[in-house]
Every structure is written in C-alpha cells, then in structure tokens.
Amino acid sequence: MKESVRILVGEGLERCFADGSLSSGVMPPVVIEKPAHEEHGDFACNVAMAMAKAERKAPRQIAETLVKYMEDRDGIIESIEIAGPGFINFRIANAAWCRTLGAIEAAGADYGTSRAGGGSKVQVEFVSANPTGPLHIGHGRGAAIGDTICRLLAATGWDVTREFYYNDAGAQIANLALSVQARCLGIEPGDPRWPADGYQGEYIKDVARSYLDRETVDAGDQHVAGAGDPNDLDAIRRFAVAYLRREQDQDLLTFDVHFDVYFLESSLYTEGRVEAAVNRLIENGHTYEQDDALWLRTTDFGDDKDRVMRKSDGSYTYFVPDVAYHLAKWERGFVRVINEQGADHHSTITRVRAGLQALNAGIPQGWPEYVLHQMVTVMRGGEEVKISKRAGSYVTLRDLIDEVGRDATRFFFLMRKPDSQLVFDIDLAKQQSLENPVYYVQYAHARICSIFENAAEKGIAVPSFASAAMERLGTAEEMAIVKLLASFPEVVEGAAQAFEPHRITYYLQELAGSFHSFYNKNRVITEDMELAGARLFLLACVVRTLKNGLALLGVSAPEKM
C-alpha cells in the first residue's frame, strides 16, 4: 500500500516535470511515511518541502501543483490534503485497505516474504563459541539474534548460509586439555600443580570422568573415544573438544538453532591457509619485524596501533587465522558476509578488516558486515549473577531454557535492539504471566483458534477472501487490524535490512493488541452471518500473520495454552 502511494507521487512528479509545472527537473527521493497522528491520514509525503529550495517556491505551492497531477488509477484514495508546512497527507479508502487482505490468503505461509535479496548468497556467522565450556547466556543472545537474522534474510529473498566458526586450535584449547588432564589426575583448583589460568568449572570434571571411563562422543562427523590415559595430552584434547562440541550442539538443537557449515579453525592450518595469508601480507609489504615478532601495519588501515601477527615464540596471534578464515569466505563466493558476535569482541573488526585490505584481494573496505550485541546481565533473586568462565560460575543457555522455556527465552533475547544492553531477570521470565509479552502474543493466537473452534461447532466456516463480504468491515478496531496486517511485509523487510529482529517482536505485540481490543468490543460469531464471515476471514489473516511473524523469531504459535 505504501508502495502504491509512492508510485502515485512519483508519477505525479514526472508529469509535473514533463510539462514544466515544476522546473528543477531533479527527481527527489520520494519518502512515504506513516504519520504519528491519525488525523494526518494513513500516509504522508514530505517531498514538497524537500523540493522547496531547488524549485524556489513555497512548499505548499509545490504540493498543490503536485496534487493536481496525481492520478489515482487504482481507486485507493479517499482523500488527499495539504497540511502543516507542506505535507501531503493521504487517506486510503477502507475498501482499498480490505483488498490487501487477499494477498494474505494467496501467500499463506509466505505472507511477509519478498524477493528483495534476489537470491544472492549471504553468509551469516554466529555463536562461534570456543569449545571450552557450555554455551552461556551471552551465546544465547547471539544464537537468537543470529538465527533470526538468518530467518529474516531468507524471508526477504537471500540465499543464506549459516556458519559456526569453531576455534579448535590455539592457546585456549591447550589450556582446556591441561585442565581436563589435571582433573583426570585428581588435581583441584588451588593445588600448586593446577595449571595457570585453568578452567575451573565443574563441567571439566565431567569431561575428565567420561574420558577416563573411555566413553565415546559423537559430535558432527567426529566419533571420539576416550583413551582413558591421563598422560596422553593430545588424546585428552581431542576428546575434550568433541565432548564440549557435543554439549553445545545439543543446546543449540534444543534452542532450535541449526547451522549449515561448521568451519574448523584447525583446517586453516592443515590446509596451509594461515601460512599463505601471512606470506601474502609479507609480499604486499605491510609487515615488519620487531622484537623477534612479525607485525602487521594495521595503522595503515585505520587501526590505532600495529598488531603482532607472529609472536616471538613462533605461534600466530588469533587474528591471523581470522584473516585467513575471512579470505576463505571471500573465495567461497560470499560477496555479503555478516558476523554476529558479542560487543566485547568489537576490537577485532578493525583488525580483521585491516588484514583483509592488506591482502589486496579486491575485498571491499567495509567487508564483512558486523552485528554486535551488547552484554547480557543476569539477575536472579534481585542480585546480579556474575559470569566468569574461569571460575566456572555462570548461567548456561541450557539452564535458561530449562527454567524459562524455549519460546520465552528466544522472545526475551529478541525484544531489544542488539545495540542495547539486556537485563535478563530470570525470576521475571519464569513468571508465565503478564510480564511476558510472548504470552500476550501467543494468547492472541490461541484465542482466535478457539473462536474458530467455536464457529465450527456452530457450523460456520471461515469463508475465502472471494466469498467474504469484506465491505462489511469498517469499524475503527477492524481497520486498525487491517492496516497493521498490510504493513507486515514492510516490517519484515525493514527488520532484515537493519538486522533488527526486535522490530518483529514489537510488531507482533501491536498486532496482538489490536486484536485483543477488537475482541473486547465486538462479537465475531453473531446472527449476522455476512458480518460474522467477514470477521472470521479477518481473524484468519491475523492468525496467519501472527504465525508467520512468530516463525521468524523461532517461537511457536500454540492453538491452546
């Protein structure tokens, strides 16, 4: 509908230019927006004000000329008014609004989707937790946001690859192996023999026990049996990584998050990609040696200081495989790559991009794109729960799902802009009541399903769009619903473009609210079969849209609660 208005204005402008009524000849961007106040109509256009300077005319005068040239071929306009400093306000006819509902019936589960992405490839990397412990609440937020961004992109016509980067090499993994080994030998934290910076969590004990018991672990395509030998550090490392990966996989499965590709950091070394990337950087002259280390001149690419690539002990710093990894992404044909990660890793952005530029591989400057989510603070019993992996005290994603449920957990994580910090009050989320907006939305869905059941018992079927008497709709409550329904595709498109899943959660709350208001004021099933049919059809559209919206969030739409 918004698009129809945009075309209406655009064509009007063209005609004005064609016959000289407007002289500047510069086509301005036509912005159509929804006014904040209802008396300003359904849509407003500010183009007359934007053109005032170029045209050297008063905005209202331009608006009046333009309005004369607009031709409402589809018969959607109720009225056009010029208001305020020069806004053109459009009011859409109720009948035209109601016609948009036909699209919902026709599209069904696809309502809200678009082809904006044109089938182009996009890769989204998210979670990418180190296999050194269970997923915590921060990973949960990343999983929910990343997964929903994938769903949004897929819904708007992108060919999405979901990827998990697996840090199975490097110092943290060595540290993990040492920690498990210590537990195998019965050494506890605090013991002088306990490894420095060892992982102290209880789960390390579980890994050790399982290893000593020679259990077999299946993770992805790996099957690793515990060797049971506490002196075989390499075997312990392989087993621990597989064990913890299996735990993470199970958590993600429970959370309904799936990946297409698990990319192993270790493969970058075995395939020589790290060496190749380093050599290329050296050849391109962006490196230098100092203090027995190899440095990358990242300051040439906007970093505030240069970074060490190869330490004096010969090993690489973490960002080197990161650069090699992203080069591999580029070579795999992903012109668009989005990395979803915690804001505590934001400093890697400059470094990775700098490294990629220094490779001189034709990679655009702003590539890859990043979505950073801010930290999650966990509250329990009115107290903040401190998260410390080393000390082993933190709220895991699994704990959360067990306590709060998958739907509420996902919805809570998605309710806020990724940019803002999130306070996850476990006690609050556990209350399955008003506090939880997810129940509000789901309740609307269940309530409508119940109405349908009731109608069916009375032998009243939900009519098709063609046979429904749509002209019978027209109350303020009904029209509010219709207009919201019509805007769903734009909301999805906007959320996908901005990587902002929270827009969907707000939309769904609003749609549910508009239904609840309608419901409390109007009866659906009445003696007037024509009106009942039209309202049932309207509610069928609401159910459809609630379901599609919830699906984008990975939240279920129950028929009974």
Added chain:
RNA sequence: GCGCUCGUAGCUCAGCUGGAUAGAGCAUCAGACUACGAAUCUGAGGGCCGGGAGUUCGAAUCUCUCCGAGCGCGCCA
C-alpha cells in the same frame, strides 16, 4: 588516557533511518465478564528525549563538546 556502544515517563524499552502535538508495557489510580478464553480490555496521571552549542524550513534522530554507564584497549581468544 584512547576506541566502540548506550543515555527517552518511577522501572524496562520503542521511536519507521531528519518530520507535524513524544510512544508502549510494567508499576500507581479509576473502571469493564449471566454469550466467542479476564493470560484480556477501557480510561487517568506521569517527560528539560543526560547538559550545552551547531547544521536547516524542521533535530530524540546528524556534527561538535562536556557529564554519566557498559565493553574493549596483551607477543590472550
């Protein structure tokens, strides 16, 4: 000290990428079920959009500068 993010009602947060008179939920107060699910609805109060300056027809939104919060600033990942 430097960088990133944020600062909007008592609390938790939106604000459609610069629009008209600032928006929800919770909390508070006052109301609504002898018919489709009261996990709901209707109404009221509540604001220096952190402070100041600038950009322009127009700023919560863009720029600068202070103040405050979180995160990052290692030859850790």
